[in-house]
Amino acid sequence: MRSLVAPLLAWLCVPACGSRSPLDPGTEQPPPIECELDTECGGDACSKGRCQDGFCEFTPVACDDRDSCTEDACNPSSGCVHRPLTVDNDGDGHAAPLPGYAPGEPGACGDDCDDTAAAARPGGTELCDGRDNDCNGVVDDGAVYRSSKTAPVRVSSANAERAGHGGLIGLESGFALTLRERNPNVATEWETFLKGIDEDGALRFDSRVSMPNVPIDFGPLAWSGRELVTVWEDDRTSGGYEIWFARFTPDGAKLGPDVRVTDSAHFSLNPSLLYNRNEFVMVWDDRRDELRGMEGSRLYGQRISPEGDAIGGNVLLTPDEQGVEYPSLAIGAHRIGAVYTQFVAPAGSTLRFRSYDAELRPIAASESFGSDVVDPSVDALETGFAVLWENYTDGPGNVLWGAVFDEQANTVVAPVALASGASRLGSHSAISLGDRLLVVWSDDSSGNYDLYWQTFDSRLEPIGERAAITANPSETIRPSLAVSASGSVGVSYEDFADGSKQVYFTRLLCE
Ligand SMILES: [Ca+2]
Ligand SMILES: [Ca+2]
Ligand SMILES: [Ca+2]
Ligand SMILES: [Ca+2]
Incomplete structure (x- = not known):
């Protein structure tokens, strides 16, 4: 009986085991090994050999550990290997969840709500440090903020003719931001830098983002x-x-x-x-x-x-739409939320919110909303994705708008004015603390552009009064917000106080 098995398998494999022809030696099974004893059959840690009816029979070792959070494999020399599907990058004993899963939910294989920081983990104690230390979905539970009384610090270089800034981010120690500067002694129009600053805005490092003489944007x-x-984006290549x-x-x-x-x-x-x-x-x-x-x-x-390696190629995210620009992204419990402008005649520039899974497959999309929209942003709150935007018609509008969408792109909070009353409102930035949104914007209610901040709850209802961050005679615009490991909220912005546009830093203090 056994002698039939190998030829039968070889025959079964002709149509089923690939595209090679039956004459291709690659499809041939190894010839049966004749034996009298099990020890003649050998095998390895993944395949046990034994002698059955005069021929060696090999049985693969079952490596299923019945744990859906591991990948089961077999190493011929060492045997079964069960590689965890999730890893603990910050070393706090809790792994990050699988993509598309909220931390700790069934199937997530990880319950660390923030695997970039050991100071945030299930069971941790909440501190005013910009982290969700106890993984309850709320950053710095109950913290209130007050404006720093210390003077803002100029971050752009002393010799910069003018400067602008891109991103701001909190680190374990202080902040980092991207800037571009116009330097009269350099051939390119702009140079772009990554600068590190401490909590008080003092320079920690000053690195060039790209090579010299490549004109890049921040x-x-x-x-x-x-x-x-x-x-x-940059134009170093033709086309x-x-x-x-x-x-x-x-x-x-x-x-x-x-x-x-x-x-x-x-x-x-x-x-x-x-x-x-x-x-x-x-x-x-x-x-x-x-x-x-x-x-x-x-x-x-x-x-x-x-x-730094590409995972797959470029993915088209809006296959059914054209004229879309200015995307902003946020990560929610299960989905990536994106908001972007869409040009729709005759309304002009409108907004759209979409959710995507971890592989960037589209999940849901809102209808187009808003008109004459500019500067959209999105942040993830416990109620859903908070979308903020401004208007620009013949000039800046005077309202900062907000709305909230869930992961299926249903409206949770319909568009509502978060700030109004000035004649012009020009730019904004927001950070989510989970159950509330900290918002900074620039308006001219003082007679020229200054920065104001206010906190909103997860339904975009204001908490407390708005307060000024700057009050100077020059135009103060384009704030960026980030929270540091000390819990203070860094605010970088552009200001003409030195006679040209330069980048400055101040902060709100957590209490
Ligand atoms: Ca971790
Ligand atoms: Ca962590
Ligand atoms: Ca918390
Ligand atoms: Ca905290």
């Missing part, structure tokens, strides 16, 4: 717990702007060369960046499809591993 920042990433990124240590040392994300026949612009608990996600607007008759830009995305 971009957003993300932090994996080990490395900083910034992504930007239009492309998306690039670079990685840095928390001390500002650049890790490897610039990495090109797009190879698009047309402009790729306005990248947004997110650390999606396990990997980086970049989304930008791209005009590559105009050459195929599509009008206007569409959104594309790219996943990047923590080590």
